[in-house]
Amino acid sequence: MSENVIKIKNLTKEFTLGKFDTRHFFNKIAQKQSQKKIALNNINLDIKKGEKIGIIGKNGSGKSTLLKIICRIMYPTNGIIEVKGKVASILEAKAGFHNELNGYENIYLHGSILGMRKNEIKHKIDNIINFSGLKYKNLHTPLKRFSSGELIRLGFSVIMHLDSDIFILDEMLAVSDKDFERKCISHISRVKDKTLLFVSHQLHQIKELCNRCILIDEGKVIADDNTNNILDYYEKLNSK
């Protein structure tokens, strides 16, 4: 049995609803409780090393919030998360990009934001560009003149070359073309010893990539089993 890399105990996350304006301020002075939304409700999870986990659920069910807390972007209202290893927190393929810089500079910027060192990027830059399938001569143009598909390709190619232990991917292959999607999926599934948390509404991707699947609804883990069982259950649930 391999060790746990992520341990989640009694995780709860609340959000305050409404706008922070004058009315909110006076309500607070009058000690009226502002409305809260419980995004995650008492979640317990253990994730072992090397597991590929798919997370499914409706919009607004708390999938992304869970990932954000594991990435340390947000902090839990209650509960503890223990994470062992380097986390590549990638909730958006192009989050670190800057529009005015050219392709090369953006690979360095994006890579360092995701935790790569300069030498490491220098070493891998040819692989990254080849993986993205973009032409070398185009990479000298500022990023704002790239198409959105090309941006995703470039961002994802950097991500594919990270050497983190835990990969957290949130709905990222949705925009790219079939060709690149295949390339990424086969690349991810080849790496055996890395842990993957994968949120997607494309059930076929989850079927292909993940061996375990978690169904979240209204902030609670409803089901947690191997992928085929969960996907069957989810489809039944939706067809009702």
Place this chain on the structure above:
Amino acid sequence: MKSYYKNIDGNITAKSILSDLYSNRYILYEFVKRDLKILYTQSISGPLFYIIFPLVQCGVFNFIINKFSGKNVIIDKTFVELLICLIFWNLFSSNLVKGCEALIINSKMIKKVYIPRLIFYLAPFLSSLATFLVQLSFFLILYFSFYKNSVTLEFSIIKCLTFLSLIIYSFLLCFAGSLFVSSISIKYRDLIYLIKYLVQILLFLSPILYSLSSLDGLSRLIIGLNPYSMVPELLRWIFFENAIIYLDLIIYNLIFTLIFLIISLIIFINNEKYVADMI
């Protein structure tokens, strides 16, 4: 391979923030590089703006001062004095405004990737030091050509150290101010909107266009309360003759900044966990 254990339970300590900052120092480097590259992008005259802007600003102020004091010259020796004070002031004020907005400007990134948030405050200041150095060398050229004969140039080590520590002091004050404002305005942004106007007013409330020695009584006390007052006063002492050092002002300024910095850091650490929720 490096493997480390992280506990995420909503408790943030100063130590964890600092160690995070250290392990992510490469991001700081890349951010500074990015800021330098995109400065004045898509402009033909590019780097000339470094110099033109303070010169014009300085010329206008100099003209106004001379008009009020009844002199009829447009550019004279106070111009150089004004220039160095304004170069320092621009370094401080532009970074204060940027720092206060740091969380809002970078909110897109804050919500999507984990980056130690102190980097958003440090990177702009470090990158604006480049502009500062260009302006400073331009000032030195002017200074030496104006004062070649009239002043016995005395540059001791103490003066050089004071000059360096003035840069650090400006940074600390700016850092404390921007941490304070941005941390307490995660929910209500009033202070951020206010600070742009406050900075404009603060320019006239610090001894840049006049020296403290030309004031007396209550007005000197009020101007002295401004924690930035020490910088232009000491600059006059470093570069020009006949400047008086107010030791009590310096001590007060240093103590104020230290306390302010500690308070700001405490507020920042306490508020950090709400940033991504509310920004």
